Amino acid sequence: MKRSIAITLLLTIIVIMLIIYLAPSSEDFDPENPYWNGFSNLYTVHHPQLIKDVLDERLFPSPSNTVLLIIGPERNFTGYETLILRRFLEAGGRIILADDFGSGNELLELLGVDARLNGSLLVDPLFKERNMKFPRIRDVKISGVDEIVFNYATIIEGCQNPLALSSSYSFLDLNMNGEWDEGEPKGPFTVACRLNVGEGSLIIISDSSIWINSMLEMKDNHMLLEKLIGNRTVMMDYSHRVPSRLTSAKSMVESLIRILATPEARYAILVGAILVITRYRKSIRAVESEVEKILMRNPTWDKELLLRLERERRR
Amino acid sequence: MNKIIVLALTALLATALTYTNLPRHLNPQQAEPEMPSKLELLMIYGSIIDAVISQDFTHAFEKIHELYGVYIPENVKYVYDRFNELLSKEVSKLDQTSIFLNETKLKLSQGLLENATRTLKNAETSLAEADIIHRELEDSSKEFSRVLGISLPQLSRKLEGLRDLIQEYRDEIYSLSLQIKQLKEKEIIGTKLTLWASSSEAWIGSRIMIYGTLRDEDDNPMMGRTVTVYIDGRRIEEFITHEDGSFHGSIKIPYLYEPNVKLFAEYIPRGDDLGKFKASRSKIIMLSLIYDTPTINVYVDKMNATPLETLKVMGQILTSSGILPDSLHVDAFGETRVVRISGDGFFNLTINVPGRVSTGVHEIIFYTEAHDILAPARNVIRVNVYRIPVHLSIKAPAIALTGTQMLIEGKLSTAGNFTSNALDGELVLEFLGDRRLLKVENGTFSANLSIPLMASSGFTDIVIRFDPVNPVYSHSITRLKLLIINPIIILIPLFGVIYLSKTAVKAISLKRRPRPEITAKKAEAVKEIERRIEGLAEIAKIYLEAVKVVEKMIGVARKPSETIREFLNRVIDILGEKAAIFEEISYIAETAIYGGVKPDMKLVRNLLDEMRRWIHEA
Structure with a gap:
């Protein structure tokens, strides 16, 4: 639940920043x-x-x-x-x-x-x-x-x-x-x-x-x-x-983009993305192996249902 | 809810209070079209008509031109334009009439009766046209005043002034035509005017003798008439003719510093001669004027100078007549000075180059004013003003870490000689958006710069600008490149690279191969488990098939959470007599999976076949 709120918030911020960046100035x-x-x-x-x-x-x-x-x-x-x-x-x-x-x-x-x-x-x-x-x-x-x-x-x-x-x-x-x-x-x-x-x-x-x-x-x-x-x-x-508030916000977004364009920031983003992907893949593998174990003991149980239950449990 | 409304209203009020200043502009597309001010418009028409009545047609046309600049909304523009067009035409016709009338009077005064008749005819025609246009103008004024909201009585009163003028011109035409008629009945006599000068060249300001005669066309001398002498159109002298029609005397040559001028005489009939004799003009005599143009010779000790430097100027003024002007004027660096000249024409002066003068070529102008026979004279010299370039040599590290301090030291020098304190001044240092003023003493300076801890890595400029106190020296700018390294920011990608490298090494390194003696023979316990799992998979598969048959037959689905026993208990009553077979399969499956009892697979398959037959029978 917490994760979905965080992702929604992040996406909202990105969309707002994109709108601010792309909206033509009326200053x-x-x-x-x-x-x-x-x-x-x-x-x-x-x-x-x-x-x-x-x-x-x-x-x-x-x-x-x-x-x-x-x-x-x-x-x-x-x-x-x-x-x-x-x-x-x-x-x-x-x-x-x-x-x-x-x-x-x-x-x-x-x-x-x-x-x-x-x-x-x-x-x-x-x-x-x-x-x-x-x-x-x-x-x-x-x-x-x-x-x-x-x-x-x-x-x-x-x-x-x-x-x-x-x-x-x-x-x-x-x-x-x-x-x-x-x-x-x-x-x-x-x-x-x-x-x-x-x-x-x-x-x-x-x-x-x-x-x-x-x-x-x-x-x-x-x-x-x-x-x-x-x-x-x-x-x-x-x-x-x-400058108006929109122009100030635009220049802030531009500054952020400039910062993100520096090699240091690019490296940091790349490393962060790799870490997130690796952790995600690890957690998927962990879920699957846990379900396999249960299925060995209870072969009549529904595998898809068990996967869903395990994912929910881990959240 | 109420609280939210109160808060919103307060916010709105606060926003409204922030916009008390005048706006910078308005959107022209949204501006409402406005009618022109009635009072101001009536004032323009009033001034046009007043100008026409006082025969100042130039002013009247200027005002009419102004009318075309007045903004009029599109829906009333046609009426406005048409009225102005008629007014313009009428003024134009009245102007023509006035010109023709004046021309008629002139021709009449010169005794040129035919020409006068012709121009009077033209005056009559243009006045008739003006009269017709005036009637149209009066008609359109009603609609004009209605759409523009201008008072009709006030406008009509103004237009009446034009009608009165038309009547005045009509009376004048009638009077002139009478005069012409009367003169035509008489006969006008032509005149001849001759002129000679004592010399074809003369000093300006001197006097020359002129002679001339005025006779009528029958060569009879005309006595007691006024003859006017002109030089280049300027009226110089008037003479009265003698008994024999001759006139003579001296005229003064004006101070015109021109090489050649035109000399002529003119006779215009006046008084009783008007309408009796024609006007006449003598032939033109070209007169060469003699005057003295001084030569200004100038010598300057230097043609290139720095601000605050002194220029020594010497020179001499030469004239062919030997007469020298009283003074010499010198315009230099925005100032004018008057310099005395010695008896032999020599002069000298010193000019100080101002400190705030711009660099480049400056003109120094020497001139004398016209006086008697001396014409004005001028000479220009050009002096290049420059500033001595200052060289900034700076000692500064090329690389620096964030969070540290760095020392910048510098020295100022010039190509020429200078004293150490001559280069004192201020130095502006710009670094990472910060601006600092440094004092320069004895030509040197130093500064400690702190590099912020969170400055990003990369090249940055250090800009140093020198503003000397002494204007002799020029401003100087130097830009240095500094590589800033931020260890904190560099470490983040470094850790990333290490992590990736480690992962990559793991991925590409050879895996340990299992030893054959260990892997070839599986442990008995493992084999048993594997066999058990294989057997279980078979019995579980048969049981699940049996469940599907039951589900099809009675329409009761097995819940995912139900155990074998729970499902059996739920369906046993519904199945009735057929329940025994499914009960047996359930029992075998339960004991095999949970009890570890080896199932009789042949029996189980037969039981399942029996169950399948139920479906066929059904």
Whole structure:
């Protein structure tokens, strides 16, 4: 009985782990997420090199040929990372920070630049995509990019060199009631900004969702990304995201698989399996020999029944 | 059950409390289509019509273009687009009318009556078209205001402004056509304008003499008329013609640092001459300008420099006129400086390369600004900024066991000369996901690294990055490979291998053969047991057959747990007189199996045959 419970439990754990491993991610900004809020399309087209741990000297082999995407960061940046990013910029690197309500402002503060993300919701009652929370940005100062669409975005303050402005009909919906009220600031607002730091440039975009799967092909959103990337190698910061429970579980399963793939673990599994099989075969043989003995004394008894009884007795 | 509900609700509430932040995005597919804001939309139409009334058609078209960017739900898009299309057409026709009217006025002022008539005709046509479109626009405005919820009276008031403008243009056309008619009844006289210059080349800022005459087509001099002189389209001077129609005087050559410029004169009839004389322009005279472009010669003591190094720059500015600019401007490493120039044009300065400058080629720009006859001048030199590479030599073991400590020692060196404290700074050491900062003193460093007990075996990287305090030196990164051996993890497979080897040796080793003298002759007791077992098997087989016959006859099955005696007792009464035979077989089987009595096999077989006959009889 105990053995069957243990086997059922083990099988259940294996099946759950398999489901977790195979289930597609639905995490925001996840390169493996094929749904509307993922980055699978961006990842397929541009193959960015993901930085999943800390930002470090991997950025440095050729800063002037590298662009780093920091999209919707949620975790704060450390002093060391800020130092690395500043050096990367000074050496000619390009950073694209696309954020609205995340930890982008902390990074801007640590980098010592004046621009800040406002953090209030930008809406446009006229120039929009279906809904005023999807404002269309039509004043873009990048050749080849006529119009881009934002998704639940904010604005940039303190920018000296704006790259894109919202329409004059846009406003900040401070009380989130979907209507302009007295005192709510009216556009045009800066929604993309370029700052020169050393030899490099920091580009700030006040929407983290502009390149998610459902937004990438809207108007010139993809073209904007291509123009900002140019011919540079693309790296994407994934270390400042807070993973969901499913993603954490997935990474745990992946770690487990990695551990199981090591030679030590493989040897241990092999030896364990051999031991289990040997013991099982031994016990089968023991049962059979016990039944043979009984049958010798009672040849009229049913052999199959005796085998079953012996197996039950041994459990 | 109630407790579970309370717990579930509490959990739900707790989850709800964690989502107080703004969402990062919304699913565009699920976004409900919204109508545009009525007030904002009416504002756009109002600004379009206001721009048209004030004849700022460029602004009006910009606003119309804006309308096409407004999001309109699909079910009302046709009405919206059609209204905008009509509005755009009307504005376009009014713009054309305005252009034709202005052109007519110009031609009229120049006395070109035929041209003026033609353009006025065009103005009339485009205004008629605008009028037709306006009626369509007024008709569609009713449906437009209904579907978009815009107030019709407010929209109609705005459209009335366009109707007033059409009427205004109509009045203007009528007035101009009257003027043309009146002028046509009179005769307009042509004019001829000539111009000469005292020289075909001149210094900029100097003055040259010009001469000219203005006569009518019958060669009569035109006295007291204003003639304007232009150089490259710039208005330079106005002259009044004399009694004989001539004009002359000096003009100042502007400070244009161009090798060649165009000089011409123009007469436009004004006052009483309007409608009496035609406008005229002289032939173009090409004038060569003379100015002095300084040459900036620069010498820098080094073309390759490290940060914090000083560049010594010397140079001289040469001009053909001998006049020197007041100052020289120098743009270097993001800073602009003004440098004084000596009387003979020499200058020298020192430029400090900043510590935080990036490596690579930097341009140093030397320039002088334009002043009088001196044209602006520029010279650029390129300086390569580099940092001295630092070599990291490290002493570290190649193999280490888990749970132990290892010492890493290193030394920093450069190819060039350096003092030992010049390489002081910080060193970042990364090992097994851990990051440590080490101080470098006198160019050396050391660190003790602990290898965790449960670290897995295999190769791992030790990354060492040097960030010098002195910007002259470059950052340096070194990666070392370390083989970690974990004895605990290695022992597990080792035991497995030993166990398997032992099993394998057992399996393949030769088994001891039994000795023939022992095995050939079986013990008497064993033989007896074997014989007994053989006899028992036979009697047991016959008994079981007899049981099957009984089971078939009376339909009572023997239970597996029943002994021979128990089964017999159960069936004896049912069998009746036939029970005696089965009772005998049962007795013989029982005494043979449990009592060790040798059965009479012949008798038993005969009894079984008798029982089988029962079946046939039945």
